[in-house]
Amino acid sequence: MLSPVKLWRNQKKVGEMLGRTGKIISWTTVRVPPADFSDQAPYPVALVELDGGGRITAQLVDWEDQNLKTGQKVANVVRRIIKPNTEGVIPYGIKVKPI
Amino acid sequence: MNVSIIGAANTKFGELWDVSPRALAREVVFGALKDAGIEVRQIQALFVGNMLSGMLGGQEHLGAFFAEELGFTNAAAFKIEGACASGGLAIHTAVNGILSGQYETVAVLGVEKMTDHKPEDVATALMGAGSSQERAAGCTFPGLYAILARMHMQEFGTTEEDMAAVAVKNHYHASLNPNAQFHRPITIEAVLKSHKVADPLKLLDCSPISDGASALVLSVRRQASGVKIVASSVATDTLGLDQRASLTELQATKEAALRAYKQAGIEAKDIDVAEAHDCFTIAEILALEDLGFYIKGSAARAIQAGEVTLGKAKKLVVNSSGGLKGCGHPIGATGVKQVVELVAQLRGTAGARQVAGARMGLAHNVGGSGATAVVHILKR
Numbered sequence: 001m002l003s004p005v006k007l008w009r010n011q012k013k014v015g016e017m018l019g020r021t022g023k024i025i026s027w028t029t030v031r032v033p034p035a036d037f038s039d040q041a042p043y044p045v046a047l048v049e050l051d052g053g054g055r056i057t058a059q060l061v062d063w064e065d066q067n068l069k070t071g072q073k074v075a076n077v078v079r080r081i082i083k084p085n086t087e088g089v090i091p092y093g094i095k096v097k098p099i
Numbered sequence: 100m101n102v103s104i105i106g107a108a109n110t111k112f113g114e115l116w117d118v119s120p121r122a123l124a125r126e127v128v129f130g131a132l133k134d135a136g137i138e139v140r141q142i143q144a145l146f147v148g149n150m151l152s153g154m155l156g157g158q159e160h161l162g163a164f165f166a167e168e169l170g171f172t173n174a175a176a177f178k179i180e181g182a183c184a185s186g187g188l189a190i191h192t193a194v195n196g197i198l199s200g201q202y203e204t205v206a207v208l209g210v211e212k213m214t215d216h217k218p219e220d221v222a223t224a225l226m227g228a229g230s231s232q233e234r235a236a237g238c239t240f241p242g243l244y245a246i247l248a249r250m251h252m253q254e255f256g257t258t259e260e261d262m263a264a265v266a267v268k269n270h271y272h273a274s275l276n277p278n279a280q281f282h283r284p285i286t287i288e289a290v291l292k293s294h295k296v297a298d299p300l301k302l303l304d305c306s307p308i309s310d311g312a313s314a315l316v317l318s319v320r321r322q323a324s325g326v327k328i329v330a331s332s333v334a335t336d337t338l339g340l341d342q343r344a345s346l347t348e349l350q351a352t353k354e355a356a357l358r359a360y361k362q363a364g365i366e367a368k369d370i371d372v373a374e375a376h377d378c379f380t381i382a383e384i385l386a387l388e389d390l391g392f393y394i395k396g397s398a399a400r401a402i403q404a405g406e407v408t409l410g411k412a413k414k415l416v417v418n419s420s421g422g423l424k425g426c427g428h429p430i431g432a433t434g435v436k437q438v439v440e441l442v443a444q445l446r447g448t449a450g451a452r453q454v455a456g457a458r459m460g461l462a463h464n465v466g467g468s469g470a471t472a473v474v475h476i477l478k479r
Contacts, residue, residue, distance in 0.1 A: 010231075025250070025346075026246045026247075026249040026250045026346065027246065027249065028238075028242045028245035028246050028249070028297045028298055028299075028300075029295070029297065029298040030237060030238060030239055030241075030242045030297050031294075031295050031296055031298075032219075032222065032239065032241065032296050032297070033219070033222070033237055033239065034219060034222045034223040034226055034237065035217070035219035035220055035222070035223045037237040038219060040237065041237075043237060045236050045238045045242050045246070047246050047340060047341060047346070054341075055340075055341040055342070056232065056341050057230075057232055057233050057236050057238060057243075057246070057339060057340055057341045058232070058236045059236045070253060081235050081237075082237075091235075093235040094232075094235070095236075
């Protein structure tokens, strides 16, 4: 995941998704996370129906309890995905936040 | 389809800290050979179903690895990987090897060693079966099935109690299976009170992390008491949930089932005993609908009413082994174990969990959140 070349290739996709809006159609709260996400848990992950078509599975950020509902409007934002080790490249990607 | 299952064996499933993958393979493959009454030298090819040996154990090249251990030195040997459907895919590949005329008698080994590693590392490795966006979202497999569960709840009014009933049934069945990881029946209340893993899924909605192995010997030769494979089909869908046409069904399961029923020349109602892929409780509900046993939205209530429970079912019994939930889920072994269970049921040797008079069995093995589905139909 932290290969600089892979991150560089992935940036193009991130750019295309940025700023798009949509609404939550389903979600969960991950309480037992993968190893690299241990410092963030628990956190919600939402499945979002994007305006203009398509869907995305993304972590929900800047949320409050009232935002965890079907139909909640969200926007794609760029965020740090995980903390790399001290010499690693910082991976950025798409997360969603309530609007 | 002229493929017979002439040998079948399982190890105990569970937290087997004192047993190595090599020892699991020896026990189960030599068990299946003994059951078949044949010698090592008669095996022409070995098909190994496994997912995580590289990511967790640092060992790839499993075909040669296990061929060496088993003394299959001149046999062809392969590793087949398709996430949690690796075992089912290994059987499918072995069947094709026989149908092609290349081999007459082959062994299938499903094996996984998971409990040597930290749960976070296992969760990370399992997410290798998902999409890159799902990994970047920090999602887990319980998380992906939780998203599917909430869709099903919203669409059909499925409840957390409905899902809990799947775990209760499968733990009851597991309590009758000496090789199962869990032998303790549980209650709906215990499931609902277990701690949350990925809301709305709780610990007892989830299949466990397990070690174990299962093996089959397939052959063009028939046995008097033999069980035949009458259908073997595979279908695929997108890796990630966000690319799917529907989120209340697994399209790959529907497609694989349709092809299998057509190959076998039967309908869903002809099945007496089924092993359905219940990695999470919601998955069994989805499976019973997508396999055509129940119409969409009606399987949960049927399971809760005991319609597919041993001793209560009028016909079809689902997951007599205890399923992934109760018997355990060593990833690569699971799809093979399902078929080993059906062989016992169709031979009439399943003991306390025997489905009386079972003649037709179906095994349903899913990889990822539904990107791969494998269906086998067996007939006595």
